[in-house]
Amino acid sequence: MILVALRAGVVYFAIVFAAGFALGTIRVLFVIPQLGETNAVLLELPVMLALSWVACRWLVRRFAVPPRVVNRLVMGGVAFAFVMLAELGVSVFGFDRTLPEHFAAYRSIAAQIGLAAQLGFAAFPLVQASFWRTEA
Numbered sequence: 001m002i003l004v005a006l007r008a009g010v011v012y013f014a015i016v017f018a019a020g021f022a023l024g025t026i027r028v029l030f031v032i033p034q035l036g037e038t039n040a041v042l043l044e045l046p047v048m049l050a051l052s053w054v055a056c057r058w059l060v061r062r063f064a065v066p067p068r069v070v071n072r073l074v075m076g077g078v079a080f081a082f083v084m085l086a087e088l089g090v091s092v093f094g095f096d097r098t099l100p101e102h103f104a105a106y107r108s109i110a111a112q113i114g115l116a117a118q119l120g121f122a123a124f125p126l127v128q129a130s131f132w133r134t135e136a
Contacts, residue, residue, distance in 0.1 A: 005066075005075040005125075
């Protein structure tokens with residue numbers, strides 16, 4: 001059953017990262033110049049969290065991820081690990097930042113808000129297990 005959770009975690013990452021990449025592009029190009037970085041992140045956050053919640057729920061059903069804690073932690077943990085690696089890759093290769101510059105970016109309020117949201121995204125599989133105990 002762990003393999004099911006691993007697969008679900010990879011797909012969860014892919015769906016949410018693709019949506020985040022699209023919304024992030026809009027945020028960087030159009031919203032930040034108008035509202036500033038922190039306000040732009042705060043505007044994008046509810047959309048991303050709602051999308052993550054729905055994607056998680058759908059994938060749990062689609063892959064029949066058991067509600068056991070270990071399975072849900074694996075699903076969320078794999079998705080989170082891939083998001084962090086993808087974010088690092090975009091930062092280093094897309095924005096030409098060094099590793100120290102990438103990690104220094106987490107000092108900003110906007111990045112800290114984003115990281116908190118990513119932790120929430122990672123916790124959704126486990127949180128949803130407590131909502132729907134009868135789930136497969």
